[in-house]
Amino acid sequence: MEANRRSFRVTLWIIGMISILSFGCSNEKPESKVEADSPQGFTFFDLGANSKYSRSVRDRLGKKLGSDSISQKNTIDLSIQDSGFLEKWFPALADLNRKLNWPAGQRVEHDTTKLMYRYARMENTPFIYVELFFSDDTLKPLLFRITAGPDGDAILETIHKKYGPPKEFQGKKKKGRTQYWEDGDNIFIVSSYKNRLGTPEYLFYIIYADNLKEMLTAEEVKRKAEDARVRKAGESAF
Numbered sequence: 001m002e003a004n005r006r007s008f009r010v011t012l013w014i015i016g017m018i019s020i021l022s023f024g025c026s027n028e029k030p031e032s033k034v035e036a037d038s039p040q041g042f043t044f045f046d047l048g049a050n051s052k053y054s055r056s057v058r059d060r061l062g063k064k065l066g067s068d069s070i071s072q073k074n075t076i077d078l079s080i081q082d083s084g085f086l087e088k089w090f091p092a093l094a095d096l097n098r099k100l101n102w103p104a105g106q107r108v109e110h111d112t113t114k115l116m117y118r119y120a121r122m123e124n125t126p127f128i129y130v131e132l133f134f135s136d137d138t139l140k141p142l143l144f145r146i147t148a149g150p151d152g153d154a155i156l157e158t159i160h161k162k163y164g165p166p167k168e169f170q171g172k173k174k175k176g177r178t179q180y181w182e183d184g185d186n187i188f189i190v191s192s193y194k195n196r197l198g199t200p201e202y203l204f205y206i207i208y209a210d211n212l213k214e215m216l217t218a219e220e221v222k223r224k225a226e227d228a229r230v231r232k233a234g235e236s237a238f
Helices: 002-020 055-065 083-089 091-100 152-163 209-237
Strands: 069-074 110-117 127-135 141-148 167-170 177-183 186-194 200-207
Touching: 055 110, 055 127, 083 091, 091 209, 110 209, 127 209, 141 209, 152 177, 152 186, 152 200, 186 209
Parallel strands: none
Antiparallel strands: 069 110, 110 127, 127 141, 141 200, 167 177, 177 186, 186 200
């Protein structure tokens, strides 16, 4: 009986997700015109590659995912499963990840806002954990990481209907399966496997590579400007 009720709740939630999910702090700014535009590319709760972070976006997400925690000046690691995964299957992302964490071995922080949701399941969603990164300069999304439990298979069906057949490969280490969709350099990756208890889990990654590259370019411009300022200050001292 309990299983039937659970199945019914999940079905209702997924029906709602089809219309909402297009899978598809000082930095919080008022709603902008860009937010009113249709979200582009891969989306999560109506946030796409062209969306802009704001206080109203955070409020809206809170109504869907529950209470959040927020942090600024974050590291960004695109690694999935282990360090060799990207190198083998997504070399372009591996190269981007190196640039995000260069110099190697150092803690490299970026001007970003990270929203974290640890209690989304209490809001009748199938999500165990949600992590969303936004650029503080452009306000655009950079990386979405979502973990779901066994109900992730229903979400995956919705994604298939939205984006069509994925490319995929079978993983060896976790004996799972990885499916992915590409939109230019942006990529949506879904890895499914069984955890230590034998329960299915799903990892959803939306990587906005174009926005990440834009952020890195802006950081390089700032770095050069700062180097020039320091050099000029040193020259004027002697």
